[in-house]
Amino acid sequence: MKKTPLYERHLALGATMTEFGGWAMPVQYSGVIDEHRNTRTLAGLFDVCHMGEIEIKGPQALDLLQRVMSRNLAKQQIGEMKLSAITNEKGGIIDDVTVYKRGEGHYMVVTNAATRDGDREWILKARQERGYSKADVKDLSDATGKIDIQGPIAQKILSEIVEGDLAALRFYHAMDTRVAGMPALVSRSGYTGEDGFEVYTEAARIGEIWDLLLHVGDPHGLKPAGLGSRDTLRLEAGMMLFGHEMCQTVTPYEVIYGWITDLDKEFIGRDALKRQKADGVRRKLVGFELTERGIARHGYPVYAGGEKIGEVTSGTFSPTLEKAIGLAFVPVQFKEPGTVLEVEIRSRRAKAKVVPLPFYKRKK
């Protein structure tokens, strides 16, 4: 199992560790619900060094990205960040990533942990096929450390150790700056549904930023938060997780990524996606809440009118809403909010109803 540069710190903080995407990661420190609530009300600090960072640089960098990304990046400004899918020829999702434009012809693609190698090889293959020799692809994942600070007071805490005006940084924008004196990239973004930041720096120095943030943040209520709360936070915010909601046989239109798919530009998977859009999807990802006792989990069957119609992709107990929520694939005729479904929970069926996403939206 791979270890992040913060591994020893997690052990010292008393974290429960788990395997995730080949990495030893903290599940929880003070408890999933405590960390979840603390992130919603104050701030949480997350080790996300396991994620991948692939740099694409050169005069043909944009051409290469346009070829592999579902999102049209033609108008992306320097300092802007875009969510995108990477799709295969059939339109299936290889990964969902964020693309940072750091300069003209200079991009950073941030991948999920388990998909990093596949993404890099996929991009290299597209580069080869297209002969984009003027687009250099470099996997910076091992050299890069990443932590997220999320929550309503994240800005206040991070401001204490960051150079420049964080308040002026807009949502899904990034700035090259210094954090704790070290060169770093900071974006206003995250995976919790709260205001917050993603911080990238040299892997060897990320520990210093982690320590300093906990030190200056502790009096304000900042707490480290593990993958357990990261999962419950993202699910409440209606955000998807690769490997649960997405895989290579699921298309952007079947989940909630139609808005990051631009059929007006040419990219791998476009033709298949064009056909699917014209024909209409047959299944759709929906949010549901259980109206009877129980908690739905990944893989549980979904029924309607006594017939199996779909499957749960993620499910948990929502600490904010204090009820069981989840995401599931259902045939499109069952996608409307209010539709009554049943989820089979260990040989018993519990009633559920389709609800609009997200489950939770922060007050601005």
Next chain:
Amino acid sequence: MAKPSPNDRKYTKEHEWAKADDGNTITMGITDHAQELLTDVVYVELPAVGRKVKQMQPIAVVESVKSVSDIFAPVSGEVIEVNKALEATPEMINKDAFGEGWIAKIKMDTPSELDGLMTSQGYEEHIKTTPH
């Protein structure tokens, strides 16, 4: 870090504890190590009082934010009492797995089954050497 396992009781490989009470009955629950692995417990399905259980058969279900787990009977016998307080405060398992977070009391069919379970040292060794 998990609290040490008390040496006044016996343990299963599946992370249950059984503590002998008076007259061939035991109190059972899950270990502190187990509650750490489960994360926050949000729901406990308790057995009916009077139910007969066989050793290492499922006796209860514990749902946490992260997962769902069967809890196994450490000994064979009859459920004579359950910890009703867990219905309203399932988090008691996280706070005090070896005490207030107990799950059930069982009247043993075969008291010698208890001798076959692990000691606290044996259990501590087991969790150190077994990847979960």
